[in-house]
Amino acid sequence: MGMFVLLLGLFVWSEESLVAHAFPRSPLAAALQGAVQNARRCPPLSDVASLSFAEQPRIVVRDDEQFACKxxxxxxxxxxxxxxxxxxxxNKQLVHSVAQRDITLEGNPEQTILGVSQTRHRFCLDPFLKPNQENTVSCRVQSSCKSDVIIESPPLVTMGPSHNSPLTKYSPQAPLITLVTATRMEIAGQFVQLFCHATGKPKPNIEWMVLDDADESKVYPISDFKDFIYVLDGGDVLINTAATDRASITLQCNASNEDGYDAAESSLIILAPNDSQS
Structure with missing residues (x-):
């Protein structure tokens, strides 16, 4: 019986076993295997699926900002x-993982989309850095529907702080926008979800504004666009491109609590069906 199980294990060389073999650390292996098991089928795309870094990953140091992630x-x-x-x-240890999911891919999985998105991911390192020494940090990104498509940043080095202040659930933390759709390109007629997630203590309030097309110093409340922009419970917005004749729209996501404020812009470019084929 034991030999049969061994042979069966050698024969069934699945995608999950490949992931576990390639990433033997148990927390990462578990996370990657979970992603494989929960992967959704790729939606029909007008172009090929893709994944790459839009800019070189980087470390940001903000020692002068009180209550902010340093x-x-x-x-x-x-x-x-x-x-x-x-x-x-x-320091080569998995400390956090997150799955980004788009609700528009669930309602009509057969609808062809362009689906091109530039997304900014940010992560606060403060609780995980060793003080007074160099630390290596990196990010790894995996396609949600092609689990073997993975990109990883080179190791980035940052000095840990002179000391780590003890963090409690009551420690004030200014907002940090950890996920935002910087740019999204989509074929007209689709629903589009723009992401904006933030961390902080107390939990930040997320508010969206729409920037003026000609003068970005002018902003308008999201409620002025309720005919085609809807705010979701988690703070993201859903845009019905079929209900507007705009070719583009730029929004600003604002995250605030009593200890600070963070903001990021998010742009949607709407293409005519013929343009998406060129």
Missing amino acids: RLIECDVMTSPPETNVYWFV
Whole structure:
């Protein structure tokens, strides 16, 4: 019986076993295997699926900002379809992972989309850095529907702070926008989800504004566009491109609590069906 199980295990060389073999650390292996098991089928795309870094990943240091995250890593990704699994590493150890999911891919999975998105991922490193020494950090990004498509940043080095202040659930933390759709391109007629997630203590309030097409210093409340823009419970917005004749729209996501404020822009470019084929 034992020999039969061994032979069966050798014969069934599945995608899950490949992931476990390639990434033997148990927390990462578990996360990647979970992503494989929960992967959704790729939606029909007008072009090929893709995944790449839009900009070189980088470390941001903000020592002068009270209550703000002092050291964070930014990873900007170009992807189609607009969903990913993101893994954050400090000193070669997986410390956090997050799955980004787009609700518009659930309602009509047979609808052909362009799905090209530039997404900015940010992660606060403060609780995980060793003080007074160099730390290596990186991000790894995996396609949500092609689990073997993975990109990873080179190791980035940052000095840990002179000391780590003890963090409790009551420690004030200014908002940090950890996920935002920087740019999305989509074929006219589709629903489009723009992401904006933030961390902080107390939990940040997320508010969207629409920037004026000609003068970005002018902003309008999202309620002025309720005919085609809807705010979702989690803070993201859903845009019905079939209900507007705009070719583009730029929004600003604002995250605020009593200890601070963070903001990021999010742009949607709407293409005519013929343009998406060129």
